[in-house]
Amino acid sequence: MQYLPVFLDLRTGPVLLVGAGDLARAKLRLLLAAGAHVRFAATDGNDELSDFDTETRSRIEHVSGDPLAVTLDNVIAVLCAGAGETGEAVAARARAKGIPVNVMDDLRHSTFIFPAIVDRGDVVVAVGTGGASPVVARRVRERIEALLPSRIGELASFIGRFRKSIHARIPDFAQRRKFWERIVDGPIGEMVLAGKSHDAEAALHAIADPAAFTTSAGFVTLVGAGPGDPDLLTVKALRALQDADIVFYDDLVSAEVLDRARRDAARVSVGRRIGKPGIGQDAINRLLIEAAQSGKRAVRLKGGDPFVFGRGGEEIAALREAGVAYDVVPGITAGLGAAAESEVPLTFRQKATRITFLTAHKAKDAETVDWSALTDVKMTVVVYMGITAADSIRTGLLAAGRSPQTPVGVFARATRPDAKAVVGTLDELPRLVAQVEKGPAILIIGDVVALSLPWRNSELAQLHSTLLMAAE
Ligand code: SAH
Numbered sequence: 001m002q003y004l005p006v007f008l009d010l011r012t013g014p015v016l017l018v019g020a021g022d023l024a025r026a027k028l029r030l031l032l033a034a035g036a037h038v039r040f041a042a043t044d045g046n047d048e049l050s051d052f053d054t055e056t057r058s059r060i061e062h063v064s065g066d067p068l069a070v071t072l073d074n075v076i077a078v079l080c081a082g083a084g085e086t087g088e089a090v091a092a093r094a095r096a097k098g099i100p101v102n103v104m105d106d107l108r109h110s111t112f113i114f115p116a117i118v119d120r121g122d123v124v125v126a127v128g129t130g131g132a133s134p135v136v137a138r139r140v141r142e143r144i145e146a147l148l149p150s151r152i153g154e155l156a157s158f159i160g161r162f163r164k165s166i167h168a169r170i171p172d173f174a175q176r177r178k179f180w181e182r183i184v185d186g187p188i189g190e191m192v193l194a195g196k197s198h199d200a201e202a203a204l205h206a207i208a209d210p211a212a213f214t215t216s217a218g219f220v221t222l223v224g225a226g227p228g229d230p231d232l233l234t235v236k237a238l239r240a241l242q243d244a245d246i247v248f249y250d251d252l253v254s255a256e257v258l259d260r261a262r263r264d265a266a267r268v269s270v271g272r273r274i275g276k277p278g279i280g281q282d283a284i285n286r287l288l289i290e291a292a293q294s295g296k297r298a299v300r301l302k303g304g305d306p307f308v309f310g311r312g313g314e315e316i317a318a319l320r321e322a323g324v325a326y327d328v329v330p331g332i333t334a335g336l337g338a339a340a341e342s343e344v345p346l347t348f349r350q351k352a353t354r355i356t357f358l359t360a361h362k363a364k365d366a367e368t369v370d371w372s373a374l375t376d377v378k379m380t381v382v383v384y385m386g387i388t389a390a391d392s393i394r395t396g397l398l399a400a401g402r403s404p405q406t407p408v409g410v411f412a413r414a415t416r417p418d419a420k421a422v423v424g425t426l427d428e429l430p431r432l433v434a435q436v437e438k439g440p441a442i443l444i445i446g447d448v449v450a451l452s453l454p455w456r457n458s459e460l461a462q463l464h465s466t467l468l469m470a471a472e
Contacts, residue, residue, distance in 0.1 A: 001130075002130040002131075003112070003113060003128055003130055003131075005115060005126045005128060007124070007126075008076075008077065010031060010034050010035055010036035010037075010076070010077075011035050011036070011037070012076055013037070013074045013075060013076035014036075014037045014038065014039045014061065014074060014075055014076070015031055015036045015037070015038050015039070015075065015076060015077045015078070015079060016038075016039045016041065016070060016072065016075045016077075016078045016079070016090075016094075017031065017038050017039070017040050017041065017078075017079045017080075017081070018041045018043060018067045018070075018078070018079070018080045018081075018083045018086060018087070018090050019041075019042070019043060019079075019080055019081040019082040019083040019087075019104075020042060020043045020044035020046070020082045020083065020084075021044060021082045022082070023081040023082035023104060024040075024042065024043075024081045024082045024083070026081070027079055027081045027104075028040060028060075031079070032052065032056050032059060032060070033119075035059075036059065037059045037061070038059060038060050038061065039061045039063055039070065039075065040060055040061065040062055040063065041063045041064075041067040041070050042062070043067060043082075043083055043084075043086060045064070047062050047064075067083070067086055067090060068086070068089055068090065068093060072093065072094065072097050072099060075094075075099055076099070076100075077099065077100045077101070077102070077112075078090060078091070078093075078094040078099055078100070078101040078102070079101070079102050079104075080101070080102070080103040080104060080106075081104040082104070083103070083104075087103040087104070087106060087109065088103065088106070088109050090103070091103050091106075091109035091110065092109075094111075095111065100112045102114060107131045113128065113130075113131050115127050115128040115137065116128070116134065116137040116138050116140065116141040117141070118141055118144050118145055118148065120148060120150070120152050120153035121153025121154065121156070121157060122153045122156035122157045122160060123148070123152045123153045123155075123156045125141070125144050125148075127140045127141045127144070149193045151192060151193045151194075151195060152193070154192055154193075154195075154197065155184065155189060155192045155193060158192045158197060158200065158201075159180060159183070159184070162204060166179065166180075166210055169210050169211065170210050170211050175211065179210055179211075179213055181243075182213060183204070185243075187203070188200045188203050188204055191203065218291060218292030218293060218294060218295045218296045218297065218298065218324070218325075219292055219297050219298070219324075219325050219326065219327070220288050220291070220292050220298045220299075220300060220315075220319055220324055220325070220326040220327075221240040221244075221297070221298070221299050221300070221326065221327045221328075221329060222300045222302065222306040222312050222315060222316065222326065222327070222328045222329065223237045223240050223241065223299050223300065223301050223302070223306070223329045223331065224237060224302060224304060224305040224306050224310075224329060224330050224331015224332065224333075225237070225249075225250075225252075225253045225254070225257045225301050225302060225303055225304070225331055226257065226303075226304065226331045226332040226337060226415070227303065227304055227332060227333075227334040227337030227338065227414050227415045227416070228254040228256070228257070228303075228337070228413065228414065228415045228416040229254075229256075229337070229415035229416065230254070230256040230257045230259070230260055232331075232332045232337060232415060233257060233260065233331070234329060234330070234331065236329045237329050237331060238260060240299050240327075240329055241260050241261040241262065241265075241299060241301070242260070242261070242262050243262070243297055244261055244262055244265045244297055244298065244299040245265060245266065245291075245296040245297045245298065246265060246266040246267075246268065246291050246296050246297075246298050246299070247261045247265050247266070247267050247268065247298075247299045247301050248268045248270045248284065248287060248288065248291075248298065248299070248300050248301065249267065249268070249269060249270065249271065249301040249302075250269075250270065250271040250301065250302050250303050251269070251271030251278075251303075252271070252302070252303025252304070252440060253271075253301050253302070253303055254416060257301070258301070261299070261301075265299075268287070270283075270284045270287065281311060281314060281315075284300075284315070285314070285315060285318035285319075288300055288315065288318070288319060288324070289318065289319065289322045289324055292319070292322075292324040292325070292326075293322075293324065300315060302331070303331075303334065303440075304331055304332065304333040304334045304337070305330050305331045305332065305333040306328055306329075306330070306331065307328070307330070308333040308335075308357060308384075309357075309359050309384045309385070312328065316328065333357075334384065334414060334440065334442050335357060335382040335384070335442050335444070337414045337415045338409075338411035338414035338415075338421075338442045338444065339382075339444065341411070341414050341415050341419065341421075342409065342411055342414075342421045342452045342453050342454055343451070343452050343453040344380075344409060344444055344448055344449055344451065344452040345448055345451055346380045346382070346444075346448060347380065347448075348447075348448050348451065350378075351378060351447060351448075352378055352379070352380050352446055352447060352448045353378045353379075354376065354378060354379040354380070355379070355380045355381075355382060356373075356374060356379055356380070356381050356382065357382045357384065358374075358381065358382070358383055358384070359383070359384040359385050359386070360383055360385065360386050360389040360392065360393055361385040361388070361389065362388060362389055367392060367396070369393075369396060371396035371397050371399065371400035371402075372400045372401075374397065374400065374402070375397070375400045375401050375402050377402075377403075377406075377446075377447065379446065380444065380445070380446035380447075380448050381397075381443075381444070381445040381446055382442060382443070382444050382445075383442065383443040383444075383445065384442060385440075386441075386442075386443045387410075387433055387436075387439050387441050387443075390429050390430050390432075390433040390443070391429075391430050393429065393443070393445075394426060394427070394429040394430060397426060397445070398426065398427075402426060402445075403426070404425060404426055404427035405425050405426070405427070405463075406425060406426040406445060406446065406447070407423065407424075407425060407426075407445075407446065407447055407448075407449035407450040407455065407460075408423065408424060408425060408426050408428070408429055408432060408443065408444070408445045408449060409421060409422070409423045409443070409444045409449045409452055409454065409455070410422045410423075410429075410432045410433055410435070410436050410441055410442075410443055411441060411442045411443075411444065412436035412437070412438070412439060412440070412441035413438075413439075413440065413441070414441075414442060420435075420436050420437070421452070421453075421454040422435045422436055422454070423449060423452060423454045423455045423458060423460065424460070426445060429443075450463070
């Protein structure tokens with residue numbers, strides 16, 4: 001973060017605006033809309049103010065002559081827009097006095113910059129890129145515009161009107177926050193957003209005991225974090241993360257995904273790594289139950305999908321037994337993330353008509369897999385936790401009769417910045433696995449791997465190329 005976004009109260013003193021043309025006019029309108037008193041040095045001599053009403057005009061003080069001679073007394077900020085060469089000298093004057101200055105399109109002489117703004121009354125969103133790309137900032141703003149309910153500003157001012165009285169009735173900060181969260185997320189918030197502020201106000205007054213209104217029961221949401229790329233989180237997952245008081249996360253959850261949790265949510269690692277013991281499933285279950293029983297909204301964040309080799313089933317069984325309310329938000333499982341990233345169509349016309357997801361954590365797990373059920377050439381096999389058991393997987397499949405030429409892909413750290421995909425044949429599997437350095441990694445075994453991007457880019461491109469294309 002190169003610049004700190006802050007909100008400046010422009011009514012505390014005049015702002016000096018130096019410049020000319022449409023650029024200066026646009027800044028003038030912005031400043032006036034924010035309630036500023038503007039000392040305006042129009043370097044083109046244009047003092048036309050008929051666009052503005054009387055009240056607004058009363059906040060504009062025209063100054064003529066040399067803009068470098070304009071008094072800076074009491075000035076709280078200086079802006080130059082369309083001021084040409086003058087901008088630099090004006091900026092130097094402002095800086096000498098320690099007054100924040102912005103010269104439009106000139107980062108070098110500015111001490112602050114303007115963000116792209118979403119303006120919904122009391123709700124204002126500022127988007128910045130450190131001056132690197134106003135176009136990117138505008139695109140972000142457009143997305144936020146689309147996301148925000150149109151009456152979000154009204155909701156903020158509605159709450160603003162009652163803040164004081166609620167503050168008096170609920171002195172405890174955390175409890176007060178819960179109260180307002182229930183208002184914002186519940187029917188009263190909805191009424192305001194639907195334009196029914198009167199009904200909302202009546203409903204708010206009808207709450208006899210605001211302090212009791214906050215004691216909502218705790219809740220656990222099992223959330224699929226996806227394979228790593230935070231953009232692969234579902235909208236529901238994001239909402240749960242934003243609502244959480246506490247997040248219990250696995251080792252597989254990427255830092256970028258965890259970053260999407262509410263800033264002041266507690267974060268607790270409950271992960272285990274191969275070779276290192278974690279805190280154990282019973283202890284995790286206990287933590288979830290305790291968090292919910294103390295009234296917290298807990299998120300149990302799991303790599304991929306909670307119900308795909310994620311022990312989600314065990315956790316909800318424990319929650320049910322303890323009478324704790326819960327919810328499950330699916331995630332994109334690693335196999336699907338890897339397949340999409342590397343363009344492996346897991347099914348393909350009549351040539352690949354079945355998918356099996358299996359796990360072979362250790363060689364001894366692999367020995368218990370019934371490989372004879374996986375020899376159908378039309379079946380795509382997706383193996384989780386298969387790295388250490390690669391040898392046994394190869395042996396098992398070959399012994400069961402699957403061709404040594406079967407295409408295989410090893411997809412490590414799929415959807416993450418350091419993703420690596422290696423492709424080859426089943427016969428070569430142990431060598432392929434050795435090439436990916438470190439996990440987590442998914443194996444995909446089946447003819448469809450010959451359609452993948454890494455395969456098409458490799459010297460294997462010719463091998464199997466006719467295999468699936470002949471599907472008609
Ligand atoms: N619930 C998870 C799976 C947990 S088991 C899911 O649905 O994805 C852990 C295994 O998932 C790892 O051993 C690896 O095989 C796979 N895995 C998880 N994230 C991965 C990623 N980004 N790339 C490749 N494999 C991944």
